[in-house]
Amino acid sequence: MSRGCSSMAAALTALLALGSQAAAQDASTLKKDMVGQWELATTERSKTCVVTLKGDTTPQGLKLELEPGCAAALPFTKEITAWSIKGLDIVRLQDAAGQPVIDFTEVESGIFEGLRTGEGVYILQNLAAARSLAKSMDQMIGDWSMVRGNGQTICGLTLTNTEATGDNFQVFLKPKCDPAVAAFAPTEWRLERGQMILTSKAGEIWQFEADDNAQWRRVPDTADPLIMLRGQ
Template identity: 80%
Template sequence: MPLSRFSAALVVLLAACSGAAAQDASTLKKDMIGQWELATTERSKTCVVTLKGDAAPQGFKLELEPACAAALPFTKGITAWSIKGLGDIVRLQNAAGEAVIDFTEVETGIFEGLRTNEGVYILQNLAAARSLAKSMDQMIGDWSMVRGNGQAICTLVLTNTDAGNDNFQVFVKGKCDPAITAFNPTLWRLDHGQMLLMSAKGETWQFEADDNAQWRRVPDTAAPLIMLREQ
């Protein structure tokens, strides 16, 4: 019996979707080959994973650095990796092909995976992860907050003390301008090239690095606020 126009269109649509999924899976596989950092969200525990394109039983080969088993015990069961779903899931799997942890991309080059009763883990390009870690390390310490005229109005201490949700503790040091005291920053983090200061009340101040290696509050105002590292 000949296909109806609807049935024929449906077959074409399904074939197109299947082809697109296969293309997406192939592209993702190519993009994933290389070194990645597997870590807790606050990066207190990290592990380097090298994903390879060589075939392995039910997936592709990978290598885990020796320190992985101690840092993240669940990695002991990982023997291979694969692309699952509609070509959008990166699976780290055991010898039976079962998921040890599945990752989905949340930002370009950054994947999140959840393990029940353990929490969220991040899979990120190793070079990018180490660049972020270096940037974080450079931020730790005492910073002067100054007006645009160079008048210092407060000293803040940025720490690497984890406060959850990728945030870290910040402390006010000494007396500050009433505007800073009223804001009362307690948390900070780097986010998409910006430095965020957050108050206990949930307010957020955003700063961007300018050409003078300073951090300037954005959007800019007639009375700008600038953060300078203290020597």
């Protein structure tokens, strides 16, 4: 082999070694980050289960604990005995034989999604963050007013915690709304990445971002802003 070919081969070997090292570090970091308490839930959080992932090794994988109510809320969790990291980014909850009960991949920081065929999507989320979101949702329930930037109220609406579709909940308009709002006619709402999302029956979306805890402004902003205020 020529000197040039030897150099290229050595460089390729070094790159492959670096890639393997980086992959091992990614998996190791993910394993470390996953140790702690997590909420396993349906997408709309109507059924939840607290899972504690531990760093201790067992013959089946890594240790975990399921809270007592898990089996009743999510029957498939009865099969789960351990957890592991597969590849670079898969968090696997597995049975005693090491087979996957459900595999999760991260869809945004601290939130993982997993699919069970015939059942649907499940969410694995840091417990503290999940409970913070639930508290935020609870604080949103009730009567709201939609007002213009000049303070003129143009519509009243009620956000409920009654499940609609997917991650959405029902919203009801009060009588005598401004024609623009009445034409939009939102039927569902949700919180998503710091925004309040109103959705119409036709699938049209209005997005609002919080100025503070009681005031949400429609985005993108306009010269005549639309603001949502609590209970006025």
